[in-house]
Amino acid sequence: MLVLVAGLATAGPAGATAPSQLLPATTAALAPEEDDLRTECATHKEANTRKGWIKNRFESCVHQPVYLKLIDDKKRLRGELWFDLWILGFTYDGSRRVDYTSSIENINAKAVAGENPATWKIDQNFSHSINASASGPNPKMIKPAVTNRSETIAQWKAKPFWQLKYTSPDTGKLDAANTQIVSGMVSLEMRVSSPTAVPWSDPVMAYSSVRFDYAGPTAGKFKGTVFTEARVELVMSLKDPAVNESARHILDAQTLPERTFPSFPGKSVPGGSTPLHRLIDKDKQEKNRDAAIATCKDVWGDYSGTKLQCDEYPFASTKEGAAAPGKRFSARLIDGTDNETGGRRLNEMFTLNRILDGDAFYVKITP
Known part of the structure; x- marks a missing residue:
C-alpha cells in the first residue's frame, strides 16, 4: 500500500x-x-x-x-x-x-x-x-x-x-x-x-x-x-511434435551454447535473458541465412537431397542473426517440416503483437 x-x-x-x-x-x-x-x-x-x-x-x-x-x-x-x-x-x-x-x-x-x-x-x-x-x-x-x-x-x-x-x-x-x-x-x-x-x-x-x-x-x-513496454515472448514446447526439434535446438543454444556450432569457449546466445530484435531488411536476412548454411555444411557436409534443413538461432529475421558480429548463433540440421513450422510460428508472433523492425522480443522453451 x-x-x-x-x-x-x-x-x-x-x-x-x-x-x-x-x-x-x-x-x-x-x-x-x-x-x-x-x-x-x-x-x-x-x-x-x-x-x-x-x-x-x-x-x-x-x-x-x-x-x-x-x-x-x-x-x-x-x-x-x-x-x-x-x-x-x-x-x-x-x-x-x-x-x-x-x-x-x-x-x-x-x-x-x-x-x-x-x-x-x-x-x-x-x-x-x-x-x-x-x-x-x-x-x-x-x-x-x-x-x-x-x-x-x-x-x-x-x-x-x-x-x-x-x-x-x-x-x-x-x-x-x-x-x-x-x-x-x-x-x-x-x-x-x-x-x-x-x-x-x-x-x-x-x-x-x-x-x-x-x-x-x-x-x-x-x-x-x-x-511498448509489454514483454513479448515466442513460446515453444519440447513436447510439441510439430516443433520439438526447433525447440530443442533453441534450448541448447540458450543453455548449452558451447556445445552448439560454431563452438568456442565463452560462447553465449541471446534471446532467453536478453532480447532479440526483429529485422525486416530482406538482404540482411539472406546474409544471416547464408552464414548459418555455411556452418551447417562445414559441420555436416552436403545435406541436399535429404529432408533436413539448416535451422538457425537466433532467427534470420533478427538483428542478432548468424551474420551479426561475434558469431553468437547456432546452426543445426533438423527436420525440414519442423523448421518451416517454427518459422510460421515466429511470423505469427510478429503479426499478432505488431512487432516492427527493431522491436524486442524473447524466446521461451517450455518442457
Whole structure:
C-alpha cells in the first residue's frame, strides 16, 4: 500500500489495515473485457506501481491502494484518506487509438474534530507527451475533450469511473519509408486538497508508453497501437511434435551454447535473458541465412537431397542473426517440416503483437 504524507511516499504503518482492503470493488460500470482484465490484474503485484501490470501489447492495468495523511501548514494532522486507484488500458490492432478507464473507488475518510471531509477534493489530471526522436515526421496525438476531474469524495463515490480516448491521425496511405510511428506517453497527475491542509500532489501517479503505427502487412493489420513496454515472448514446447526439434535446438543454444556450432569457449546466445530484435531488411536476412548454411555444411557436409534443413538461432529475421558480429548463433540440421513450422510460428508472433523492425522480443522453451 502507498502511504503519502505531504507529497512523500513511504512504507505503510506496520500492521495497519486500510478500509479499502475491507470493501469490495465496484465494477458495475465496467464492460466484460474490462472486468476480466481487472480480475486478473488484482493478482499481480506489478499493478501496484506507476507503470502498472502490462498483460500484453494490448492490455494494461494499474491498481494502487492508497493511504494518505492530510497535514496542515503547522504539521498537524487534519485527517486520513484511503482509496483505490484503478486504470485499465486498451490498445488496438487495427486502430490508432488507446482507451483508458480510470476510477477512484472504496473511498474512506477519517477526520480530526472540526474537520469536514465533505470539503476535501480529489483531482485527476491526464496529460500526454511525444518522443519525437522515436517517432516519424510530424507526430501527433489527439487528447480527449476532458482530461481533468476535480471533485469531492461524494462526487467520486457517485461516479467512480470515467473514460479517456487518445488517438493519432494518419494519412491512410502505406509507405514503407514512413510507417507513421508516433511514440507517446500518457501520464496521470493526482492531487488531494482541503481548505485547512497543505495540498498533496503526485505529478506522475501512473503512466503508460504507447506507439501508434501504419506499418501495413508486415505488422498484420495496416495500422494499430501497442503498449511498448509489454514483454513479448515466442513460446515453444519440447513436447510439441510439430516443433520439438526447433525447440530443442533453441534450448541448447540458450543453455548449452558451447556445445552448439560454431563452438568456442565463452560462447553465449541471446534471446532467453536478453532480447532479440526483429529485422525486416530482406538482404540482411539472406546474409544471416547464408552464414548459418555455411556452418551447417562445414559441420555436416552436403545435406541436399535429404529432408533436413539448416535451422538457425537466433532467427534470420533478427538483428542478432548468424551474420551479426561475434558469431553468437547456432546452426543445426533438423527436420525440414519442423523448421518451416517454427518459422510460421515466429511470423505469427510478429503479426499478432505488431512487432516492427527493431522491436524486442524473447524466446521461451517450455518442457
